[in-house]
Amino acid sequence: GQNIDQPTEMTATEGAIVQINCTYQTSGFNGLFWYQQHAGEAPTFLSYNVLDGLEEKGRFSSFLSRSKGYSYLLLKELQMKDSASYLCAYMDSNHQLIWGAGTKLIIKP
Amino acid sequence: GAGVSQTPSNKVTEKGKYVELRCDPISGHTALYWYRQSLGQGPEFLIYFQGTGAADDSGLPNDRFFAVRPEGSVSTLKIQRTERGDSAVYLCASSRASGIPNADTQYFGPGTRLTVL
Numbered sequence: 001g002q003n004i005d006q007p008t009e010m011t012a013t014e015g016a017i018v019q020i021n022c023t024y025q026t027s028g029f030n031g032l033f034w035y036q037q038h039a040g041e042a043p044t045f046l047s048y049n050v051l052d053g054l055e056e057k058g059r060f061s062s063f064l065s066r067s068k069g070y071s072y073l074l075l076k077e078l079q080m081k082d083s084a085s086y087l088c089a090y091m092d093s094n095h096q097l098i099w100g101a102g103t104k105l106i107i108k109p
Numbered sequence: 110g111a112g113v114s115q116t117p118s119n120k121v122t123e124k125g126k127y128v129e130l131r132c133d134p135i136s137g138h139t140a141l142y143w144y145r146q147s148l149g150q151g152p153e154f155l156i157y158f159q160g161t162g163a164a165d166d167s168g169l170p171n172d173r174f175f176a177v178r179p180e181g182s183v184s185t186l187k188i189q190r191t192e193r194g195d196s197a198v199y200l201c202a203s204s205r206a207s208g209i210p211n212a213d214t215q216y217f218g219p220g221t222r223l224t225v226l
Contacts, residue, residue: 033215094165095213096157097215102149
């Protein structure tokens with residue numbers, strides 16, 4: 001299979017912070033994407049990292065370490081509407097996206 | 110249109126039948142991708158078009174699957190002799206270009222849910 005892993009499911013509390021990790025192994029790398037997917041809907045683009053470091057975009061931030069093959073998505077001030085699956089995907093040397101299976105995030109009041 | 114559109118939104122068919130799924134990408138996007146997604150899984154790559162040509166069809170599972178994009182815009186995914194294992198959500202995505210950082214972010218349509226009875 002594809003060498004990309006993320007936890008299957010996570011639970012967090014409304015108003016809190018959660019970090020969703022993603023690890024990958026690849027010889028060719030052209031960036032790491034995070035998408036949000038609500039049940040029954042299509043994935044929507046959240047973030048793109050191609051250089052090491054943290055990219056902040058409102059309540060969502062994404063981090064990349066290319067040497068470690070590691071990324072995380074950080075969600076702050078969680079809202080009930082953040083309940084969704086979060087998919088990480090890396091772009092390989094052919095510029096194709098290789099997808100993780102997604103992390104189902106459950107937000108509790 | 111403003112986003113990627115796909116029709117139909119749902120398709121129920123019988124085993125052995127032929128189906129066509131349509132994707133209308135974002136205007137001006139040259140790259141178009143087809144994926145299928147099963148419950149609890151990430152999207153599975155099927156085929157990618159750059160313009161009118163299929164640049165990579167390595168994800169098509171077998172020769173029952175075929176896709177076209179004759180004018181470089183709308184694409185049709187065609188499945189012959191459908192099998193129950195073909196049941197999935199078929200997603201289409203488009204990007205401004207491919208292979209160019211920050212221009213190759215893929216934007217997805219709402220998908221077509223295919224059910225083969």
